[in-house]
Amino acid sequence: xxxxxxxxxxxxxxxxxxxxxxxxxxxxxxxxxxxxxxxxxxxxxxxxxxxxxxxxxxxxxxxxxxxxxxxxxxxxxxxxxxxxxxxxxxxxxxxxxxxxxxxxxxxxxxxxxxxxxxxxxxxxxxxxxxxxxxxxxxxxxxxxxxxxxxxxxxxxxxxxxxxxxxxxxxxxxxxxxxxxxxxxxxxxxxxxxxxxxxxxxxxxxxxxxxxxxxxxxxxxxxxxxxxxxxxxxxxxxxxxxxxxxxxxxxxxxxxxxxxxxxxxxxxxxxxxxxxxxxxxxxxxxxxxxxxxxxxxxxxxxxxxxxxxxxxxxxxxxxxxxxxxxxxxxxxxxxxxxxxxxxxxxxxxxxxxxxxxxxxxxxxxxxxxxxxxxxxxxxxxxxxxxxxxxxxxxxxxxxxxxxxxxxxxxxxxxxxxxxxxxxxxxxxxxxxxxxxxxxxxxxxxxxxxxxxxxxxxxxxxxxxxxxxxxxxxxxxxxxxxx
Amino acid sequence: xxxxxxxxxxxxxxxxxxxxxxxxxxxxxxxxxxxxxxxxxxxxxxxxxxxxxxxxxxxxxxxxxxxxxxxxxxxxxxxxxxxxxxxxxxxxxxxxxxxxxxxxxxxxxxxxxxxxxxxxxxxxxxxxxxxxxxxxxxxxxxxxxxxxxxxxxxxxxxxxxxxxxxxxxxxxxxxxxxxxxxxxxxxxxxxxxxxxxxxxxxxxxxxxxxxxxxxxxxxxxxxxxxxxxxxxxxxxxxxxxxxxxxxxxxxxxxxxxxxxxxxxxxxxxxxxxxxxxxxxxxxxxxxxxxxxxxxxxxxxxxxxxxxxxxxxxxxxxxxxxxxxxxxxxxxxxxxxxxxxxxxxxxxxxxxxxxxxxxxxxxxxxxxxxxxxxxxxxxxxxxxxxxxxxxxxxxxxxxxxxxxxxxxxxxxxxxxxxxxxxxxxxxxxxxxxxxxxxxxxxxxxxxxxxxxxxxxxxxxxxxxxxxxxxxxxxxxxxxxxx
Numbered sequence: 001x002x003x004x005x006x007x008x009x010x011x012x013x014x015x016x017x018x019x020x021x022x023x024x025x026x027x028x029x030x031x032x033x034x035x036x037x038x039x040x041x042x043x044x045x046x047x048x049x050x051x052x053x054x055x056x057x058x059x060x061x062x063x064x065x066x067x068x069x070x071x072x073x074x075x076x077x078x079x080x081x082x083x084x085x086x087x088x089x090x091x092x093x094x095x096x097x098x099x100x101x102x103x104x105x106x107x108x109x110x111x112x113x114x115x116x117x118x119x120x121x122x123x124x125x126x127x128x129x130x131x132x133x134x135x136x137x138x139x140x141x142x143x144x145x146x147x148x149x150x151x152x153x154x155x156x157x158x159x160x161x162x163x164x165x166x167x168x169x170x171x172x173x174x175x176x177x178x179x180x181x182x183x184x185x186x187x188x189x190x191x192x193x194x195x196x197x198x199x200x201x202x203x204x205x206x207x208x209x210x211x212x213x214x215x216x217x218x219x220x221x222x223x224x225x226x227x228x229x230x231x232x233x234x235x236x237x238x239x240x241x242x243x244x245x246x247x248x249x250x251x252x253x254x255x256x257x258x259x260x261x262x263x264x265x266x267x268x269x270x271x272x273x274x275x276x277x278x279x280x281x282x283x284x285x286x287x288x289x290x291x292x293x294x295x296x297x298x299x300x301x302x303x304x305x306x307x308x309x310x311x312x313x314x315x316x317x318x319x320x321x322x323x324x325x326x327x328x329x330x331x332x333x334x335x336x337x338x339x340x341x342x343x344x345x346x347x348x349x350x351x352x353x354x355x356x357x358x359x360x361x362x363x364x365x366x367x368x369x370x371x372x373x374x375x376x377x378x379x380x381x382x383x384x385x386x387x388x389x390x391x392x393x394x395x396x397x398x399x400x401x402x403x404x405x406x407x408x409x410x411x412x413x414x415x416x417x418x419x420x421x422x423x424x425x426x427x428x429x430x431x432x433x434x435x436x437x438x439x440x441x442x443x444x445x446x447x448x449x450x451x452x453x454x455x456x457x458x459x460x461x462x463x464x465x466x467x468x469x470x471x472x473x474x475x476x477x478x479x480x481x
Numbered sequence: 482x483x484x485x486x487x488x489x490x491x492x493x494x495x496x497x498x499x500x501x502x503x504x505x506x507x508x509x510x511x512x513x514x515x516x517x518x519x520x521x522x523x524x525x526x527x528x529x530x531x532x533x534x535x536x537x538x539x540x541x542x543x544x545x546x547x548x549x550x551x552x553x554x555x556x557x558x559x560x561x562x563x564x565x566x567x568x569x570x571x572x573x574x575x576x577x578x579x580x581x582x583x584x585x586x587x588x589x590x591x592x593x594x595x596x597x598x599x600x601x602x603x604x605x606x607x608x609x610x611x612x613x614x615x616x617x618x619x620x621x622x623x624x625x626x627x628x629x630x631x632x633x634x635x636x637x638x639x640x641x642x643x644x645x646x647x648x649x650x651x652x653x654x655x656x657x658x659x660x661x662x663x664x665x666x667x668x669x670x671x672x673x674x675x676x677x678x679x680x681x682x683x684x685x686x687x688x689x690x691x692x693x694x695x696x697x698x699x700x701x702x703x704x705x706x707x708x709x710x711x712x713x714x715x716x717x718x719x720x721x722x723x724x725x726x727x728x729x730x731x732x733x734x735x736x737x738x739x740x741x742x743x744x745x746x747x748x749x750x751x752x753x754x755x756x757x758x759x760x761x762x763x764x765x766x767x768x769x770x771x772x773x774x775x776x777x778x779x780x781x782x783x784x785x786x787x788x789x790x791x792x793x794x795x796x797x798x799x800x801x802x803x804x805x806x807x808x809x810x811x812x813x814x815x816x817x818x819x820x821x822x823x824x825x826x827x828x829x830x831x832x833x834x835x836x837x838x839x840x841x842x843x844x845x846x847x848x849x850x851x852x853x854x855x856x857x858x859x860x861x862x863x864x865x866x867x868x869x870x871x872x873x874x875x876x877x878x879x880x881x882x883x884x885x886x887x888x889x890x891x892x893x894x895x896x897x898x899x900x901x902x903x904x905x906x907x908x909x910x911x912x913x914x915x916x917x918x919x920x921x922x923x924x925x926x927x928x929x930x931x932x933x934x935x936x937x938x939x940x941x942x943x944x945x946x947x948x949x950x951x952x953x954x955x956x957x958x959x960x961x962x
Contacts, residue, residue: 010935011577013513020505032494045823048604056612060852077601094590096492102587106792109575120558123529131537149836173686174655203684205654311587334921342526371541440815454491
């Protein structure tokens with residue numbers, strides 16, 4: 001092989017080894033010192049872009065220099081989801097074993113569209129999703145498939161629902177059909193925005209989404225769903241699906257799935273359970289009821305990248321009627337036709353996305369490294385920490401809790417008006433030790449503390465509480481609401 | 482911190498360091514020895530699954546043991562996309578710098594839905610897509626966004642087209658609207674199946690997709706498109722979009738984008754260019770015309786995970802009317818409302834997927850490590866190798882080339898009937914040194930050799946040619962077609 005040809009190849013294995021070792025040390029150091037960074041990045045809009053060249057370099061640069069620029073240019077603009085003081089949105093963990101397995105997945109770089117394009121990727125996905133299904137207590141009738149995000153899992157669930165309800169929708173679509181009335185999808189007031197986007201994407205229109213009232217604990221009221229179904233069908237709407245949420249984004253409230261399934265059954269609508277965040281809790285002793293009734297649903301999404309220590313992205317859709325998804329999307333062009341020695345599952349048939357990363361590897365590594373017991377204990381600890389924080393809020397003078405704490409998220413507010421709470425949140429987050437987010441509940445600005453990072457200990461939660469109290473005292477003029 | 486609490490955390494940084502170093506060595510050894518594996522996995526369907534336990538372990542296991550099982554159980558089921566003899570589908574490269582940067586992305590585990598959830602992820606994406614846009618010769622009017630796959634990029638392009646053409650489609654959808662006729666999307670006979678899936682997903686129905694005839698070099702015939710538009714509009718169809726392909730999957734043919742834009746303009750339809758594979762070639766001196774006319778299109782997809790040395794997954798959509806995508810999908814629930822010091826771009830507004838990995842990091846690393854010059858040279862070398870192979874085919878007695886070679890893919894067949902060519906492909910792939918795929922052209926089984934891996938040298942292409950010739954001679958009874 002000529003020097004010229006060689007020069008044109010990839011980074012040499014020995015260079016990869018050297019740079020890889022350097023990067024492992026960088027990451028290990030980072031993981032050991034992440035608490036030293038401000039959780040929420042302090043850069044100004046445009047600051048990172050301004051520090052980067054406007055054009056790609058003409059000549060190649062050593063990887064070492066690129067890594068140095070990560071430190072110099074990019075790290076100030078990182079909001080540290082790994083920080084034990086990250087309490088915003090849903091706190092997540094890219095755990096060590098998950099990160100290492102994801103590294104291996106990048107290195108293998110297989111594309112599991114067909115069984116033959118890497119049998120291990122297809123079969124490990126099936127096996128690991130079987131493990132997870134058992135851990136969650138779901139029946140075997142649920143076939144699993146991995147997508148990137150819950151948004152995409154829910155798109156597929158609702159596409160399958162549309163396929164099941166609208167005759168020939170795959171071929172004929174929705175427009176100009178006398179036989180297809182306006183379609184309806186139901187979810188609670190507190191369901192995730194991904195349901196809105198899915199309905200829009202699928203051509204049903206945002207008006208197709210009817211949000212059902214919740215009780216005072218933010219759970220869908222089955223009677224309200226029943227009334228909506230009666231009203232809509234009387235008015236000529238065709239109910240397609242109900243999305244029940246187990247662990248809503250704002251408060252982690254749990255819709256009564258069993259009752260919803262009962263209400264929905266006579267209408268033959270698809271019931272999809274969005275358990276993206278809270279589904280994992282079903283593994284925890286005492287929390288088996290988390291997915292109560294889900295065995296009667298048609299599909300369920302749970303995101304190991306949320307509360308199951310798996311690096312982003314990995315969302316799992318379990319479906320009792322995966323054939324509806326296949327019916328909607330299976331389509332094999334000539335260049336992807338294969339014949340194997342026995343029937344195989346080609347994962348491209350269960351998705352809009354043809355290409356797929358070897359994602360099951362990281363979930364497999366996480367489940368094995370921590371073990372079922374280790375995962376249960378960690379989830380239980382997160383729930384314990386959130387409840388402890390809730391107790392502190394409840395026992396306090398200046399703060400009020402505004403929602404139940406079924407899992408690891410606490411919603412609360414300072415006993416003052418909205419602007420005060422907003423200023424409080426900004427001041428707390430500006431401190432750099434913790435990062436909380438917010439929502440609106442009963443039309444009032446509400447603070448949210450979400451526990452979910454494996455590095456978070458009781459000390460961090462206690463520190464968050466101290467900071468909140470101290471900051472509230474320092475802010476000017478709290479106004480009683 | 483008590484021992485108990487500590488035990489509940491993540492893998493310790495020092496353990497991560499130790500296991501990370503072990504894994505880097507494993508990957509470096511693998512990269513140095515990938516040629517020793519059979520390219521196409523030889524396992525039987527079900528073999529990998531059968532070698533795995535049926536349930537997750539109760540107790541955690543050391544990472545070392547997991548890695549040992551990668552070797553023992555999974556590696557036999559890997560089809561090696563990294564192998565220099567991988568000539569199937571589109572050959573790709575998860576290059577060293579790309580893999581390392583993707584590792585860093587997994588470790589940082591930031592989720593770039595909002596600017597504030599990691600400013601660097603948002604701003605680096607903008608900067609790097611600016612670099613790539615310049616390298617491709619696209620005008621600045623094209624705003625870029627990263628998705629996972631071309632399938633999803635095309636879904637967004639066609640959703641934007643629908644948004645632009647159908648009044649209030651976001652709100653009202655497609656069903657039961659007297660003001661919305663049946664919709665049409667156009668592409669060539671050789672366009673990718675992702676266009677079919679997108680049209681189905683969007684509720685237009687598969688019949689909405691009208692495939693336009695190609696010339697004898699597999700390029701869409703603009704006059705045929707023009708005739709279809711005339712016919713369809715006369716018959717009450719509403720044209721929504723035309724998808725022109727630059728580098729079709731079977732033959733890498735290039736639709737005449739400039740002419741297609743001209744034909745489409747009077748109809749106000751969206752022109753989307755699928756340059757997922759071949760777009761990168763526009764960087765190569767002498768190949769600037771690859772994207773000729775694309776400046777007049779509305780959107781264009783190019784996949785750095787295909788022919789730009791970036792590990793899977795990373796697809797880029799460039800769009801001149803990104804506001805149509807925002808109009809279709811921007812939607813901010815209370816819990817994601819943010820106010821920053823200056824206007825920022827929140828990437829969740831340009832997509833169906835809320836969550837997004839820090840993907841720009843790996844593209845940035847690839848562009849910097851190789852440099853524009855290094856990338857051009859590597860792409861040019863792949864083109865050279867494919868043309869060399871084409872010359873050998875052309876000069877041979879027993880084989881015939883059946884399509885032009887605009888880039889790095891050669892379509893050819895043995896001068897015999899289809900069953901012989903199928904047996905030939907199976908026998909060649911069974912040998913383990915090379916892996917080719919197939920397609921059908923003019924209704925005949927056709928072999929495809931795709932160059933695209935950085936480890937592939939002239940010697941590997943020559944070896945593929947030798948194996949093909951020798952295997953053809955050994956097979957029983959070739960029948961002249």
